[in-house]
Amino acid sequence: MNTYLISYDMAGGGDYDALHEAIKAYGHWAHITESLFAVKSSLSAKEIRDDIWQYLPSGSRLIIVKSGTESAWSNVICTNEWLKKNL
Template sequence: MNTYIIGYDLDKPGQDYTHLIEEIKKIGTWWHCLDSTWLVRSALSAKTIRDQIVKLMDKNDKVLVAKLSGEAAWFGFDKNCNDWLLKNIA
């Protein structure tokens, strides 16, 4: 399993992206402690994850899915967010 970062810009104001968020949660074990950033632990590839969620986005939205290397540093998260990072990245 790999841990991926998913970052997006949803450029259309007033859109309901509930289905997009539900789809991201289905991909694997997830972390969502930043507004437009998710970390997901999954056996899927970055391309497969992208293809799975992009179909729920508008054409002017943007998304990045990238595999994390295992090295990370962070600051300011609560215990739950911090613990997930320690378990799934570090």
């Protein structure tokens, strides 16, 4: 399984709860910043994008990135341990 970063800018009128529940449905996830999640999945970035996109209203932005080999962070919402283990 790979770790993917999901970043979005939701256009007005969107349902954050529905979007967040869809992301959390991947099972192994972390809420990193207000509009950035990480998930573990065997799906491709395109498949995750296609799944998540339906929860965003027209005019929104979405990017899915497969986690790389180096990362750094400060003052995130999730635990440092999750990021150390999974990014």
